[in-house]
Amino acid sequence: MCFSLNSTNSKLAGRYLPEYRETKGTLNFFECCRIPDIASKLTVQPVDRYNGLIDAAIIFSDILVVPQAMGMQVEMVDGKGPNFPNPLDSPNDIQYSEMLHHEVDVKKELTYVYEAISLTRQRLQGRVPLIGFCGSPWTLMYYMVEGGASKFCARSKKWIYQYSDESHALLQKIAEVCVDHLAFQIAAGAQLVQVFDSHAGELSPRSFMSFSLPYLRFIAAALSSKLRGMGLEPVPMSIFAKGAWYALEDLCVSGYDVVSLDWLHDPAQAMAVANGRVTIQGNADPGILYGGYGAIRDAVKDMVEGFHHGTKGWIASLGHGNITPQYLLLCFFTAH
Template sequence: MAGRYLPEYHEAKGNHDFFACCRSPEIASTLTLQPIDRYDGLIDAAIIFSDILVIPQAMGMTVEMLDGKGPHFPNPLKSPTDGQYEQLLSRHVDVEKELDYVYKAITMTRQKLKGRVPLFGFCGAPWTLLCYMVEGGGSKMFVQSKTWVYKYPEESMKMLEKIAMLCVQYLALQVKAGAQIVQVFDSWAAELSPSASKKFSLPYLRYISKHLPGKLREMGLESVPMVVFAKGAWYALDELCDSGYQVVGLDWLQDPAQAVGIAKGRVVLQGNMDPGVLYGGKGAITADVQEMVRGFGGGKQGWVANLGHGVQPGVKPDDLKFFFREIHRLAGGAHL
């Protein structure tokens, strides 16, 4: 994952704001390749540099990335009667035109990779995108999100379905552009109770996994592996294993051995070391990698070694490199 932990990221980004980098195929491609170049031979895939919030942007919402604050919607959705809701629901979104810069970045990156590693495309899950659209950015309490799903459940589900339809189109076009595997990030899955998840998250994750292969067939394209990552939804692992995805990502709140027992070989599991361990130095990294490898069954195939979330700010690139090397040493080169 490209990001602030690499000094070359800041050099390539220059004075461009975050979304300007996303909209520049050349910059996005460069940022995507930086970890592959720096950790040559140690990691097994690249993920295109972009953001989950490009879908709300394509829908017509303004999204800014504020320094020190993160994503900000100046005009979030307030209620189903505020006018914007119906506009977003009824508007035809030309995903191919609006997000053309993402597809160009993917094609450019595939060409530059020259087969070294496969390339991931991705999108945000409908529930997570709805949270941002109504909260106006990140949140600790998710007051607006909870208000929407409990006070306006039918209206929420209509918007979730609209977003899910756009996700299918968006991912299909990423595959057409050259993405070889796709991932759906439900970053705010932990904000739903198990019962609420069955209404407002899982159905729309399943919608994507069910409809994407058909959309690809319509376009004359072959299906690609699909990954789902529902952060904090440890309680839904069994349902996620039956949700139509070939790979299920785990965060660090799940015990690998227990997850293997729940999955029972239905999917490939991906994860799940706490990225905070990277602050602890080599001894801590080795200990946690050993525990993770044991939990997933040692050097056996059938799991993808990864962090349980993204690399955090302030992590030293050499400590991340040590993490990669320990995976290779302790798991016999298990996929990263």
């Protein structure tokens, strides 16, 4: 068995390349996202540099462009991450009312993403597929309410438990914007789309079933319907619900083609639960990269032995996704 480490995340991999730093210059993160030519160049750079070793490209963007399209200010702070200067405080917040009643022109607000996708498809020239993505409604609401990364999630938990009805209204609004965003990405040329529920693990099983899963299902169903209305063929859809190990059965019947696992899942058990209904992607502990070749080899071997009995196919990758998608471990087998 031999294997190579490849990346679907041009955004993450490219940050360490000298050509990335040269192209980015003095621009901040979101400025790079909003200039289609820059975003496209940053997406393609790792594919060019590691010719033949990259499995796919993912458009240089961020899940938080959706809250921006909905009227919220978001900054990317060096060393800290995303920051909302004025997060949603309560349903009495005027931002909340305006957000629910304002019709978001997603195509206009996020046209730079779609232009970047079309430009990137041209530059890739079919060498690898191009992936589009969005955050899940719960994960986006988490950021919109918390104002950034939070250790205790006190503000978002207060919302769902004290303002349950208002939380559902906000989640539905976000979900509708996500559907439009994914549809326009596909129209622009995205060949696969992934939904990242990066903070699913902050919810209890019961809360996940109420405040996340219904909106993940809505996105899958509504996107399919919207694409038909636009005269477009559907593309494969992937869902990554980090930390929601208890929901694998439900995720397998939620309307997605691929269910991506974090490293808390046992590969063989996950494959048994999936039972051929979806393609499974996962799920080595990212920490194995600190161990070098031997650790990576052993982790890939464990995945192979756990996943290879499936009938639907599988993708070997690191079991991690946050606001950026996973690194893939592409395995080539000469013998098993």
